[in-house]
Amino acid sequence: MGRKAEYTEKSKKGPGRKARKQGPPSFPKKSFAPLEDVHKTLTHRQKQRLAKHLRKKTELKERQKLFKQKKKLNKKQQAYQSDSEGDEKTTLDNGHSMDQGKDEAIEAVVKQKPNKKKTKGYTDDNRDWLTPKQKKKRQAVKVDEEEKDESGSENGESAPDDPVSDENTCDDENAVFKMGKLDDLSDEEDCDDFEESDEENDNPDDGDERDDLLPIERDCKKLKKREAEQVKLAGEELQMLVDQQDVFQFPEDSEEGDLTLQDVLQRIKDVNMVLSDFNKYRQPNRSRSEYMELLKKDLCVYYSYNEFLMSKLMDIFPLSELMEYLEASEVARPLTIRTNTLKTRRRDLAAALINRGVNLDPLGKWTKVGLVIYNSQIPLGATPEYLAGHYIIQGASSLLSVMALAPQEGERILDMCSAPGGKGSHIAAVMKNTGALFANDANKDRIKAVVANFHRLGVVNSIISCEDGCKFPQIMTGFDRILLDAPCTGTGVVSKDPSVKSTKTAVDVQRCYNLQRKLLLSAIDCTDAKSSTGGYIVYSTCSILPEENEWVIDYALKKRNVKLVPTGLDFGVEGFTKYRQYRFHPSLNLTRRYYPHAHNMDGFFVAKLKKFSNTIPVSQEEKKEEDEHLLDEDVTTTAPSAEHGEELRNDNVKEPVKMGKRAGKPNLSELELELKKKKLETNKTKYVVKVFEKPTKTKKPLCAQNADETRHEVERSQKRKEKSPLKSKVRIEADELVPLLEGKSIKKHNKLKKQQECKQFEKLKFTKKNKSKA
Numbered sequence: 001m002g003r004k005a006e007y008t009e010k011s012k013k014g015p016g017r018k019a020r021k022q023g024p025p026s027f028p029k030k031s032f033a034p035l036e037d038v039h040k041t042l043t044h045r046q047k048q049r050l051a052k053h054l055r056k057k058t059e060l061k062e063r064q065k066l067f068k069q070k071k072k073l074n075k076k077q078q079a080y081q082s083d084s085e086g087d088e089k090t091t092l093d094n095g096h097s098m099d100q101g102k103d104e105a106i107e108a109v110v111k112q113k114p115n116k117k118k119t120k121g122y123t124d125d126n127r128d129w130l131t132p133k134q135k136k137k138r139q140a141v142k143v144d145e146e147e148k149d150e151s152g153s154e155n156g157e158s159a160p161d162d163p164v165s166d167e168n169t170c171d172d173e174n175a176v177f178k179m180g181k182l183d184d185l186s187d188e189e190d191c192d193d194f195e196e197s198d199e200e201n202d203n204p205d206d207g208d209e210r211d212d213l214l215p216i217e218r219d220c221k222k223l224k225k226r227e228a229e230q231v232k233l234a235g236e237e238l239q240m241l242v243d244q245q246d247v248f249q250f251p252e253d254s255e256e257g258d259l260t261l262q263d264v265l266q267r268i269k270d271v272n273m274v275l276s277d278f279n280k281y282r283q284p285n286r287s288r289s290e291y292m293e294l295l296k297k298d299l300c301v302y303y304s305y306n307e308f309l310m311s312k313l314m315d316i317f318p319l320s321e322l323m324e325y326l327e328a329s330e331v332a333r334p335l336t337i338r339t340n341t342l343k344t345r346r347r348d349l350a351a352a353l354i355n356r357g358v359n360l361d362p363l364g365k366w367t368k369v370g371l372v373i374y375n376s377q378i379p380l381g382a383t384p385e386y387l388a389g390h391y392i393i394q395g396a397s398s399l400l401s402v403m404a405l406a407p408q409e410g411e412r413i414l415d416m417c418s419a420p421g422g423k424g425s426h427i428a429a430v431m432k433n434t435g436a437l438f439a440n441d442a443n444k445d446r447i448k449a450v451v452a453n454f455h456r457l458g459v460v461n462s463i464i465s466c467e468d469g470c471k472f473p474q475i476m477t478g479f480d481r482i483l484l485d486a487p488c489t490g491t492g493v494v495s496k497d498p499s500v501k502s503t504k505t506a507v508d509v510q511r512c513y514n515l516q517r518k519l520l521l522s523a524i525d526c527t528d529a530k531s532s533t534g535g536y537i538v539y540s541t542c543s544i545l546p547e548e549n550e551w552v553i554d555y556a557l558k559k560r561n562v563k564l565v566p567t568g569l570d571f572g573v574e575g576f577t578k579y580r581q582y583r584f585h586p587s588l589n590l591t592r593r594y595y596p597h598a599h600n601m602d603g604f605f606v607a608k609l610k611k612f613s614n615t616i617p618v619s620q621e622e623k624k625e626e627d628e629h630l631l632d633e634d635v636t637t638t639a640p641s642a643e644h645g646e647e648l649r650n651d652n653v654k655e656p657v658k659m660g661k662r663a664g665k666p667n668l669s670e671l672e673l674e675l676k677k678k679k680l681e682t683n684k685t686k687y688v689v690k691v692f693e694k695p696t697k698t699k700k701p702l703c704a705q706n707a708d709e710t711r712h713e714v715e716r717s718q719k720r721k722e723k724s725p726l727k728s729k730v731r732i733e734a735d736e737l738v739p740l741l742e743g744k745s746i747k748k749h750n751k752l753k754k755q756q757e758c759k760q761f762e763k764l765k766f767t768k769k770n771k772s773k774a
């Protein structure tokens, strides 16, 4: 839309500069030069490309032409063959033209590709039978050719796509076979022709498009292509390297000396890789267990675990998961708090804390009371809200066991191991301070924390006691629900307490396992199976060891009338039903495990049991064992050690030596033994009180006035014992009650016992000496 350029016209010069009319714009003529001159302005490279492009075009035209000829030739050959069978005249004509055409076509092809191999289907044999006809019909073919060429390239171009012609070609298989496929030929040529330079390959698009692109765009395209190729090559190279990679060399003992943590980590990775495809990467002379041992050692060094705990973890997790667990356990879990719904709502608490500069969020959809704290400008244990009891700092996993317990308003609930009262206060909040919550803990010092927390959080429905949980069934029973958050090794909370990694041993695990079993049986015994609302026991630990979890539950399933029920928690990993060579009850899949690497909370275990009968199943064997145990150990005992036993045998003393209280006294008759047992039982049952029930009538100790009365009493007590669910328990713990019943402390009693034993021993020695002297 500019002014029109006029090259001839010259602007007239006026008198003054201002009066002068502005002339049309002048352009250098070169810019509008005709296209022929373009090559003058082209760069060398462009010229080359243009030449190539033109050459290609002409070649393509030639090839098309050739192709058309060949098609025609084929047709004619067909016609010739058919005619030769019938009309001879026609045959001659067609044959000639076909031969000639064919020869020409072949010549053209040979000319075009002098160095290329010849057409597959054409041989000297068929040349012989084609030659005579060629001479006769050459003229006719020439005319035909000319006609065809004149008819324009349109027909010719459409020929390859013409289905009819294609059909004709393909129908006569012999012809195709004898003459070779012309399509094949042209294909070959095409292939050869397209063997272009790298540059050409860089631009697979046709030349026109290439010319449309700016140089920078072309460069960019090339660069991208090259990059893609390089990436591909690099990938292949990497794969090759991985395949040919040196197999990890198992270290010799001498190499162990000066390894840095980085070296250890590298070796952990290497061994992991070997173990991931053991057959491929192993050293033939090394077994899997050797690699596992090496890995264990390295993991212990790198993550500061003792070998015992590391091997336990290796038993629990597959290798890939083990690494995740170990890594996650090195990082502290997010700080979380629980809203005390007895005093506030989570929304209000969150608002109050945000106002104080606390950055927080709801803990998750699974809880309505939890908040996660990202950061805080003030210590969370000293805010006015904390002091007012609006919240308690509590790990996310701690909420799970109370959620599984699902306390109901107005129920009688026991929190058997309560200190410091986190879960206990949560129970009270869910119960809305109704019913009765018994918070017990065996640790006197820790129980103070329960008192303080309950006071701060406004828990008013609780009775706090300090008793051994194992003995609770003798104090109180008949609870609707019991939470047993058992003492454990704490292997789930290593991020909180890293000392666990290096201090826990097999003895600790065994000790916990024993206590946990006892506590769980006690908890079950304290639960009322006939509770209208409950009859549930929730067992939880912050340990991930199966010994402290599945094993304990499996034991309880065998020993009491309980079954596992779903925890009601909609996340968490199923508990083990198999662990190494051990098999647990299949219902253990209803229990739930929580891991730091999977759930971003401390390692935790939750199981929910339902008690379906208040009777305690006792196997015949157990009964027999207990009876023997009671009779043998409670009243008379054998020599305390093998050494003493040896001495006794030397003295030919066949009777078991009475120790302790019965030492030096005549043997008790069966009747008397029964009486003694009865006495212990009666004394024991007087401590058993059912919650919200009148204390059971305690009987005065029996004084066997006469034999008849005694016998009668024994029979009655026998019957009662058989009915009583506490039968085995009373018997087991009767021994422990003896000193208490006698009004002595256990320590004092034991001391006296020892003294008596020593005296007895001295006495024996003395008599032995005297005998030998005599």
Ligand SMILES: C[S@@+](CC[C@H](N)C(=O)[O-])C[C@H]1O[C@@H](n2cnc3c(N)ncnc32)[C@H](O)[C@@H]1O
Pocket: 398, 416, 417, 418, 419, 420, 421, 422, 423, 424, 440, 441, 442, 443, 446, 467, 468, 469, 470, 485, 486, 487, 488, 519
């Ligand atoms: C894991 S803690 C309980 C934590 C508590 N449930 C809470 O959420 O705050 C285990 C508790 O069991 C107590 N304990 C250990 N042996 C016990 C026993 N034989 N009887 C009762 N409690 C015992 C310990 O003193 C300890 O406070």
